[in-house]
Amino acid sequence: MFGRKAAQKLDDTAADLHRRYGKAGDIIANAVIAPVRNQIDTGCTRCARGKCKKHS
Template sequence: MFGRKAAEKLDDAAATLHRRYGKAGDAVANAVITPARRQIDTDCTRCARGKCKKH
Protein backbone atom coordinates (compact mmCIF):
# COMPACT_ATOMS: atom_id res chain seq x y z
CA MET A 1 0.00 0.00 0.00
CA PHE A 2 2.71 2.49 1.00
CA GLY A 3 6.37 2.57 0.04
CA ARG A 4 9.74 3.48 1.49
CA LYS A 5 9.28 7.25 1.01
CA ALA A 6 6.00 7.17 2.92
CA ALA A 7 7.72 5.21 5.69
CA GLU A 8 10.49 7.84 5.86
CA LYS A 9 7.97 10.66 6.15
CA LEU A 10 6.00 8.88 8.87
CA ASP A 11 9.18 8.03 10.81
CA ASP A 12 10.40 11.62 10.55
CA ALA A 13 7.03 12.97 11.67
CA ALA A 14 7.02 10.67 14.70
CA ALA A 15 10.57 11.72 15.58
CA THR A 16 9.67 15.40 15.29
CA LEU A 17 6.66 14.94 17.55
CA HIS A 18 8.83 13.16 20.10
CA ARG A 19 11.55 15.81 19.96
CA ARG A 20 9.18 18.79 20.27
CA TYR A 21 6.52 17.48 22.65
CA GLY A 22 8.09 14.55 24.52
CA LYS A 23 5.60 12.08 25.96
CA ALA A 24 2.61 13.99 24.59
CA GLY A 25 4.14 13.78 21.10
CA ASP A 26 4.71 10.07 21.54
CA ALA A 27 1.06 9.61 22.48
CA VAL A 28 -0.09 11.45 19.36
CA ALA A 29 2.34 9.52 17.16
CA ASN A 30 1.18 6.21 18.61
CA ALA A 31 -2.48 7.08 18.07
CA VAL A 32 -2.21 8.62 14.61
CA ILE A 33 0.98 7.51 12.86
CA THR A 34 1.50 3.97 14.14
CA PRO A 35 -1.60 2.40 12.50
CA ALA A 36 -0.50 3.65 9.06
CA ARG A 37 3.14 2.78 9.71
CA ARG A 38 2.27 -0.84 10.57
CA GLN A 39 0.95 -1.33 7.04
CA ILE A 40 4.42 -0.73 5.60
CA ASP A 41 6.80 -3.69 5.42
CA THR A 42 9.92 -1.60 5.98
CA ASP A 43 12.08 -1.44 9.09
CA CYS A 44 12.71 1.87 10.81
CA THR A 45 14.07 4.14 8.10
CA ARG A 46 15.68 6.42 10.69
CA CYS A 47 17.80 3.46 11.90
CA ALA A 48 18.92 2.79 8.34
CA ARG A 49 19.98 6.42 7.98
CA GLY A 50 21.71 6.48 11.39
CA LYS A 51 19.30 9.06 12.83
CA CYS A 52 17.17 6.92 15.16
CA LYS A 53 17.51 7.52 18.86
CA LYS A 54 14.81 5.03 19.93
CA HIS A 55 16.22 1.71 18.66
Protein backbone atom coordinates in the same frame (compact mmCIF):
# COMPACT_ATOMS: atom_id res chain seq x y z
CA MET B 1 -0.11 0.19 -0.09
CA PHE B 2 2.64 2.62 0.96
CA GLY B 3 6.33 2.51 0.18
CA ARG B 4 9.69 3.33 1.66
CA LYS B 5 9.34 7.09 1.10
CA ALA B 6 6.04 7.19 2.96
CA ALA B 7 7.60 5.19 5.79
CA GLN B 8 10.49 7.66 5.93
CA LYS B 9 8.13 10.64 6.16
CA LEU B 10 6.09 8.98 8.91
CA ASP B 11 9.22 8.02 10.87
CA ASP B 12 10.59 11.57 10.59
CA THR B 13 7.26 13.05 11.67
CA ALA B 14 7.07 10.77 14.70
CA ALA B 15 10.65 11.68 15.66
CA ASP B 16 9.89 15.38 15.28
CA LEU B 17 6.82 15.05 17.51
CA HIS B 18 8.96 13.32 20.13
CA ARG B 19 11.65 16.03 19.98
CA ARG B 20 9.17 18.90 20.26
CA TYR B 21 6.62 17.52 22.72
CA GLY B 22 8.28 14.60 24.53
CA LYS B 23 5.83 12.07 25.96
CA ALA B 24 2.82 13.98 24.63
CA GLY B 25 4.33 13.75 21.13
CA ASP B 26 4.83 10.00 21.59
CA ILE B 27 1.17 9.61 22.56
CA ILE B 28 0.06 11.54 19.49
CA ALA B 29 2.41 9.57 17.21
CA ASN B 30 1.22 6.26 18.62
CA ALA B 31 -2.42 7.19 18.20
CA VAL B 32 -2.25 8.80 14.77
CA ILE B 33 0.88 7.66 12.94
CA ALA B 34 1.41 4.12 14.24
CA PRO B 35 -1.71 2.53 12.68
CA VAL B 36 -0.67 3.73 9.22
CA ARG B 37 3.03 2.97 9.79
CA ASN B 38 2.24 -0.61 10.86
CA GLN B 39 0.74 -1.27 7.42
CA ILE B 40 4.11 -0.60 5.76
CA ASP B 41 6.37 -3.63 5.57
CA THR B 42 9.62 -1.67 6.02
CA GLY B 43 11.91 -1.44 9.01
CA CYS B 44 12.74 1.79 10.78
CA THR B 45 14.06 4.12 8.09
CA ARG B 46 15.77 6.30 10.68
CA CYS B 47 17.89 3.31 11.80
CA ALA B 48 18.95 2.73 8.20
CA ARG B 49 20.08 6.37 7.96
CA GLY B 50 21.83 6.31 11.36
CA LYS B 51 19.46 8.88 12.88
CA CYS B 52 17.38 6.67 15.20
CA LYS B 53 17.88 7.21 18.90
CA LYS B 54 15.06 4.90 19.94
CA HIS B 55 16.39 1.68 18.42
CA SER B 56 20.14 2.36 18.65
